[in-house]
Amino acid sequence: MQKFRFGLFVTVILALVMALPAFAQDIVELPEVDPLDVTGDVVTAGSSTVYPLSERMVEVFRDAGYAGEISIDEIGSGAGFERFCVAGETDISNASRAIRDTEIESCNEIGREPIEFRIGTDAITVAVSSDNDFVTDVTTEELAQIFSTAETWADVRAEWPAEPIQRFIPGTDSGTFDYFVEEIFEEDEAPILAASNTQLSENDNVLVQGIQGSPYAIGFFGFAYYAENEDTLNAVSIDGVTPTAETAEDGSYPLARPLFIYSDATIMAEKPQVAQFINYYLTHVNEEISEVGYFPASDAALNGAREAWLEATGMSTGEDMEATEEAMEEVELVELPAVDPLDVTGDVVTAGSSTVYPLSERMVEVFRDAGYAGEISIDEIGSGAGFERFCVAGETDISNASRAIRDTEIESCNEIGREPIEFRIGTDAITVAVSSDNDFVTDVTTEELAQIFSTAETWADVRAEWPAEPIQRFIPGTDSGTFDYFVEEIFEEDEAPILGASNTQLSENDNVLVQGIQGSPYAIGFFGFAYYAENEDTLNAVSIDGVTPTAETAEDGSYPLARPLFIYSDATIMAEKPQVAQFINYYLTHVNEEISEVGYFPASDAALNGAREAWLAAVGE
Known part of the structure; x- marks a missing residue:
């Protein structure tokens, strides 16, 4: 599973995020609950994992003035659903897994429609x-x-x-x-x-x-x-x-998983104290969860839980619910000043990642179609070589990268008076691919993947039932961010094993890798998802640990080789060459309209907001 590193200017960006009203509106607001006004009992049972968190939220609720009784039995998620969906004895069911269809059916049989509230994240x-x-x-x-x-x-x-x-x-x-x-x-x-x-x-x-x-x-x-x-x-x-x-x-x-509580709209209506406690729980859980030893759910997941509460209590239903969601979508993303490409003049010079290349190429095309008549050059030379041209030679205005910039590269930038600014533009899933003529490799473990790209000479060295034919390897060059990320994830940053493997062809041009794999049923390689998507009639994507690269597995992190995509620039460049700032503005404003067509996946709203806030900070707005 992937490591999304947003190392550059994290403190600055987080400070901006915390200070700006646009971000304060990311989380759905629930009606305020005063625990002093809440009466009546609440009965909960279920997961022993969720128990410490619910226990903490009960304690906080009581400390704030609630004088009633909330019982919590730690009996396991399955037993909790039994008491909630079969016996009908509890108001809230704590769970460290999602409810099953059979359990929902049991709930339905006693007139309950279980509602899921995501409350946090655990790592078994x-x-x-x-x-x-x-x-x-x-x-x-x-x-x-x-x-x-x-x-x-x-x-x-x-x-x-x-x-x-x-x-x-x-x-x-x-x-x-x-x-x-x-x-x-x-x-x-x-x-x-x-x-x-x-x-x-x-x-x-x-x-x-x-x-x-x-x-x-x-x-x-x-x-x-x-x-x-x-x-x-x-x-x-x-x-x-x-x-x-x-x-x-x-x-x-590998063993990170969501945590939930479940209730039912009828229970919440008949016992308003249940609705009030869940409201308080969802409102304050992120203030307490790290103290218990778990990790917050994403804003999107917590928003989903809060919207579920509003719908269950009748405060946001039907058209009102849709209007609320639309309003949320409108305020979630930070607005940048409008750019008219017809008014933009001057050239822009970019270079770097071959993975980012198709997306930047698409954004340049859209910018031109909208009226820009200038010249934007894009060289696909690999993330490392891109940073070399940006931070050492100082020849480019924008550096495309499929990995985060390194400290040494930042130091090189600083030496020539540049302060690189990171803009997150999307998400990729590095795709391991074989020819469609290969009928034996469909899924590999991460351990087997390491063997395939290092010590194994033949396919039979990996699995005895595979052919005793030499493995033909096609991999990105060492200047590629794709190479760096793969080595980091599969070889723990040690590139010696993959570079020491026999029968290996390296290229900074992903199309060369595609063609090499297409040419033999015993070939294998990896590159950005977009190159697989363009050639899926002649290539097969190999799943890793049972997970295939898709928009869903890249977003939820279950695919091991999902990773962020970036462009970098500098505030001085953006001031001296306003066309650079205007192109980046247009890029960040329209990227989510185009990215799926290229074959990549959108960055989260939070990540895209971070990029937009970085732009605003860079231009002094």
Whole structure:
């Protein structure tokens, strides 16, 4: 999963974001609730993962004046839905997984229509005792072994102790159990339940205590339980990624997952205290969630929850709901001053990423079609070479990049009097592709991907059932941001393995790579999604860990090689050459109208707003 790095001027941009009214309107406002005025009881039950967060919100609600009773039973997501949808005993169901169709049907049978409220993000944490000095990182494949067939640690890695693995896992009613099984065992719970020396419990504190008791124990639970016990536990990274707020948000940590509470409109009408508590929960959850040990949901997800509340309480329904959503869409994106391309004169010089090239080419075409009569040059030479021309030679006005600018490149820019400004313009999913004549490679693990692009000589070296034919590799050149990002994600920033692989052709021109792959059923390569989209009649996209590159998987972070796209400029350039500022303005204003046609995916509203605010700051508006 991807690491979206927005390193440049983050502090400045965040300060701008916090200071501007346009951003304050990003989050839907709910009617104010005074807990002093709320009476009546609320009954909740469900996920042990959500329990600490709901417990905290109850405490805050009480501290603010609520004098009633809110009960919370931590019995697991499945058992929580049983009590909510079958027994009809609870007002709110806490869940660390989405409700299932069968559970919705059970709710419907007792006259309930469950409403989902997204409240945060968790990273299921795999943990060992702090006395364990050998397990620090595992692959997803090793994780499956550890929690199923391996009897001793040495069965997983020969250098680990030949001691029995002691397993501590959530009970089968737990959403944590469900999510882990879905991600690691592709929804087949048989292997994990058949593993010897395994203790299950719906109480995560029992799991924590079990792991603390032995250097040969391992288990998993919500991040909050690790955070409470990190002096006695070590979090195990997965495929080199540790669970943190950043890796949960950007989707690079494999076991990040959403957290929910559920209720029903009829319950909220008959027991207004339930509606008022949920309102208070959604209004204040982001103020408290990090203290509990979880991570905030995105603004979009939280807005969805708040809109669900408004609809459930009849404050935004039908046409009113649509009007509210349209109004939100209008205010979410920062407005830039209108640019008439007919009035723009002068040249613009750009260079850089071959991935960004098709998008910038499209934006230049649209700018010209709207009346611009000047010259905009675009050289596709790779992100690194683009920064070289922008920050060292000082020859370009705009640098196209499929990775964030590096500190050393910023220093080079500074040495020639430039302060690079980052503008996020979209999202790409690096696509691993084979010829459509290849009938054996459809999905690979990240571990297999590393083998394919490094040590494996033939396809049979990766999987015995694949042909014993040499792997023909076609990869971007080392100046390419695509190359950099792939190496960072698959080889942990070490480019030696991929550059040491035999039978490898490098090119800064992605069309050369496409043609190479098209020419052989034993070829494989990678490039920006747009190049696959242009050639999908002759290429097959290879899914990674079961996830194919799509708009949805790029946006939600489940596709491992999704990454941001940027253009960079400088305030002085934009002042001395106003046509540069005007073109960037037009680019940021219209990019989302064009980006899907090129084959990439829009940046989030928040990211695009950040780019627009950076533009306003650069031109002094």
